[in-house]
Amino acid sequence: MKNKEIRIALTGNPNSGKTTLYNALTGKNERAGNWAGVTVDKRESALKNTYAAGNKVIAIDLPGAYSMSPFTSEESITSDYVKNAEIDVLVNIIDATNLSRSMFFTTQLLELGIPVVIALNKSDINSKKETIIDIEKLSKQMNCPVVSTISTSGTGLQELVKNAIAVVGITQKAPYTQAKINLADKQEVVVADRQRFSFVNSIVSTVETRKVLTSDKNSQDKLDSVLAHKWLGIPIFAVVMWGVFSISQTYLGPYIADYLVGYIESFGAYVGTLVEGASPFLQSLLIDGIIGGVGAVVGFLPLVMVMYFLIALLEDCGYMARVAVVMDRFFKKVGLSGKSIIPMIIGTGCAIPGIMASRTIKNERERRTTAMLTPFMPCGAKLPVIALFAGVFFEDASWVGTSMYFLGIALIILGALLTQKITGTKYRKSFFIMELPEYKMPSIKAATLSMLDRAKSFIIKAGTIILLCNAIIQIMQSFNWQLELVAEGAEQSSILASIASPFALLFVPLGFGVWQLAAAAITGFIAKENVVGTLAVVYGITNFIDTEEKVLVGGSSDVASVMGLSAVAALAYLIFNLFTPPCFAAIGAMNSEMQSKKWLIGGVSLQLGVGYVAAFIVYQVGTLFTTGTLGDGFFFGLVIVVVLLSIVGYLIHKGNKSIKDTSLNKY
Amino acid sequence: MTLAQGSIGNSYIVESISNQDDELTDFLFTLGCYAGERISLISQISGNLVISIRDGRYNIDKNLAELIQVIE
Numbered sequence: 001m002k003n004k005e006i007r008i009a010l011t012g013n014p015n016s017g018k019t020t021l022y023n024a025l026t027g028k029n030e031r032a033g034n035w036a037g038v039t040v041d042k043r044e045s046a047l048k049n050t051y052a053a054g055n056k057v058i059a060i061d062l063p064g065a066y067s068m069s070p071f072t073s074e075e076s077i078t079s080d081y082v083k084n085a086e087i088d089v090l091v092n093i094i095d096a097t098n099l100s101r102s103m104f105f106t107t108q109l110l111e112l113g114i115p116v117v118i119a120l121n122k123s124d125i126n127s128k129k130e131t132i133i134d135i136e137k138l139s140k141q142m143n144c145p146v147v148s149t150i151s152t153s154g155t156g157l158q159e160l161v162k163n164a165i166a167v168v169g170i171t172q173k174a175p176y177t178q179a180k181i182n183l184a185d186k187q188e189v190v191v192a193d194r195q196r197f198s199f200v201n202s203i204v205s206t207v208e209t210r211k212v213l214t215s216d217k218n219s220q221d222k223l224d225s226v227l228a229h230k231w232l233g234i235p236i237f238a239v240v241m242w243g244v245f246s247i248s249q250t251y252l253g254p255y256i257a258d259y260l261v262g263y264i265e266s267f268g269a270y271v272g273t274l275v276e277g278a279s280p281f282l283q284s285l286l287i288d289g290i291i292g293g294v295g296a297v298v299g300f301l302p303l304v305m306v307m308y309f310l311i312a313l314l315e316d317c318g319y320m321a322r323v324a325v326v327m328d329r330f331f332k333k334v335g336l337s338g339k340s341i342i343p344m345i346i347g348t349g350c351a352i353p354g355i356m357a358s359r360t361i362k363n364e365r366e367r368r369t370t371a372m373l374t375p376f377m378p379c380g381a382k383l384p385v386i387a388l389f390a391g392v393f394f395e396d397a398s399w400v401g402t403s404m405y406f407l408g409i410a411l412i413i414l415g416a417l418l419t420q421k422i423t424g425t426k427y428r429k430s431f432f433i434m435e436l437p438e439y440k441m442p443s444i445k446a447a448t449l450s451m452l453d454r455a456k457s458f459i460i461k462a463g464t465i466i467l468l469c470n471a472i473i474q475i476m477q478s479f480n481w482q483l484e485l486v487a488e489g490a491e492q493s494s495i496l497a498s499i500a501s502p503f504a505l506l507f508v509p510l511g512f513g514v515w516q517l518a519a520a521a522i523t524g525f526i527a528k529e530n531v532v533g534t535l536a537v538v539y540g541i542t543n544f545i546d547t548e549e550k551v552l553v554g555g556s557s558d559v560a561s562v563m564g565l566s567a568v569a570a571l572a573y574l575i576f577n578l579f580t581p582p583c584f585a586a587i588g589a590m591n592s593e594m595q596s597k598k599w600l601i602g603g604v605s606l607q608l609g610v611g612y613v614a615a616f617i618v619y620q621v622g623t624l625f626t627t628g629t630l631g632d633g634f635f636f637g638l639v640i641v642v643v644l645l646s647i648v649g650y651l652i653h654k655g656n657k658s659i660k661d662t663s664l665n666k667y
Numbered sequence: 668m669t670l671a672q673g674s675i676g677n678s679y680i681v682e683s684i685s686n687q688d689d690e691l692t693d694f695l696f697t698l699g700c701y702a703g704e705r706i707s708l709i710s711q712i713s714g715n716l717v718i719s720i721r722d723g724r725y726n727i728d729k730n731l732a733e734l735i736q737v738i739e
């Protein structure tokens with residue numbers, strides 16, 4: 001037994017705590033959320049030795065399922081896997097607060113012959129509500145071990161694993177066996193399933209005693225009636241997000257960042273003294289290009305970390321499910337449903353898992369539209385860009401972030417409307433059902449872990465792709481096409497300037513038609529942090545977060561004057577960067593979820609078009625308001641906008657035709 | 668009557684589910700929402716209904732509530 005690998009599959013209803021349990025058992029840091037459908041694919045890892053106790057144990061985390069008969073694509077992953085893969089033990093995680101629903105799936109698992117161990121999870125919530133489950137009786141009736149667990153604190157996990165290892169090799173006896181029926185006959189299946197449910201009911205009534213009924217009104221409902229109020233819901237959400245941006249970008253974030261930037265600067269200076277004798281080009285490549293560029297991005301790390309921490313808290317406490325309810329109304333009007341909101345909320349951290357989460361949406365058009373629009377949410381990589389512009393050009397940093405967040409939502413709704421209109425999809429009645437998780441105190445530990453994990457990937461990204469891009473940018477701006485070093489003051493002749501200048505022309509109507517800004521925007525398509533890194537390199541600025549109090553009082557005018565942008569043009573530049581495609585990786589994720597090249601091209605074009613048009617409108621209208629005249633290149637820009645709109649429209653229209661074809665094949 | 672016509676605070680017995688979509692009906696079934704089961708209308712938020720089926724709380728929209736036929 002000692003040498004054989006033991007494979008344990010974690011199964012259970014959505015939001016029963018499988019991923020939290022998986023993370024606790026394996027020491028991994030997979031994304032968990034207090035709502036259904038966060039896990040959309042299976043993953044596996046070895047157990048920590050504190051639990052495995054010398055055995056080689058592999059835990060497999062599966063998407064949540066309510067039943068072995070799959071209704072959603074995540075559910076079919078689960079049932080296929082459980083039926084076909086070599087599994088030694090099934091750990092069935094039951095949400096102890098909803099025993100009567102969870103056990104339907106449990107009785108199905110028990111019929112497979114694979115040994116089952118039941119983890120009665122969330123037992124802490126039960127004890128709070130004085131719901132008592134007779135574990136011994138339940139175990140006897142189910143013919144399998146039952147362990148009470150709290151996956152958020154790790155309580156009961158030792159015992160769970162011990163029990164799981166002990167049952168390896170046993171053939172599970174089923175407490176309930178479905179009569180032989182013709183599975184193709186819908187009616188027979190319904191009758192059999194009802195019999196199963198009545199068996200479950202009879203068990204639950206003997207093992208569970210409840211003091212508080214779920215159907216009773218409680219304090220949660222009072223909270224719901226405010227937080228998910230028809231009209232107050234959105235303003236409250238806006239205040240919450242303002243709080244998040246305010247803490248992460250105006251108060252706590254910059255406070256920590258000050259220290260970090262100080263260290264980075266002195267590190268740069270120290271390295272400078274070491275390489276004093278080297279050639280000036282190599283010196284500037286190392287100091288300005290690599291340390292300066294990467295340092296400028298890493299300087300924003302504390303702001304990003306604080307934001308990730310706060311968002312993890314929000315997700316954990318159950319509030320985000322209410323946001324989905326509030327938004328359902330608006331999304332329905334544009335052919336999406338509240339289901340599309342979950343990918344978008346996840347996309348606030350990083351667009352890639354957000355796009356992947358769109359998989360849970362069954363309707364193909366809805367799913368593709370969601371994958372296409374999710375990148376409009378400001379992700380963690382965009383945060384340094386927001387923070388930079390808010391800090392340099394606008395005195396109060398937090399309204400900028402909050403308004404960009406809601407502008408993102410508005411553009412998503414607009415984009416969905418556009419897609420719906422162009423694809424000519426007829427009105428389809430959609431149905432919305434979403435489990436409302438109970439509000440709970442968010443776990444500081446889980447939020448900290450999630451924050452550290454994301455910080456790690458931020459640093460890795462800064463040390464690899466961002467570093468490489470900055471080095472290339474530095475080289476390209478140091479040399480001209482004859483591969484001679486560019487003289488001071490003749491930067492216009494550099495390779496970088498000559499490549500970026502034609503693009504800069506396109507940006508004249510947006511208010512930022514200079515090659516430096518164009519170069520930064522273009523590198524931003526590879527990864528958004530590059531915008532900050534490239535700006536640092538091309539303008540030779542190392543410190544974007546002022547170590548003095550300057551940022552808070554007057555805007556750091558030195559950085560602003562170097563860039564030579566008006567506040568309106570800066571806002572337009574920010575908007576252009578936020579609402580054009582976020583990074584290569586996100587485009588890759590869109591490609592794999594959309595499963596259609598035409599949709600992908602349409603989607604990326606839409607993002608480019610929306611970014612361009614939004615920046616154009618902000619710059620031109622803003623300039624008209626502030627100076628009384630239209631901005632530069634208005635008519636040129638207008639022509640581009642009109643051409644862009646028609647191209648995007650045409651491409652999505654083509655994509656729609658292919659949808660119609662595939663849906664014809666499917667049904 | 669349909670669940671959409673029910674009044675907040677009452678509980679009803681599901682009579683039938685108008686079958687618009689097999690998958691949806693099956694999904695409701697796994698939650699424990701099928702003929703003969705009890706369903707409670709807890710509150711209304713943002714134009715949607717909060718219901719409880721077994722020991723779970725769900726938010727459903729009016730479109731869905733209209734498919735669920737209930738009796739007192």
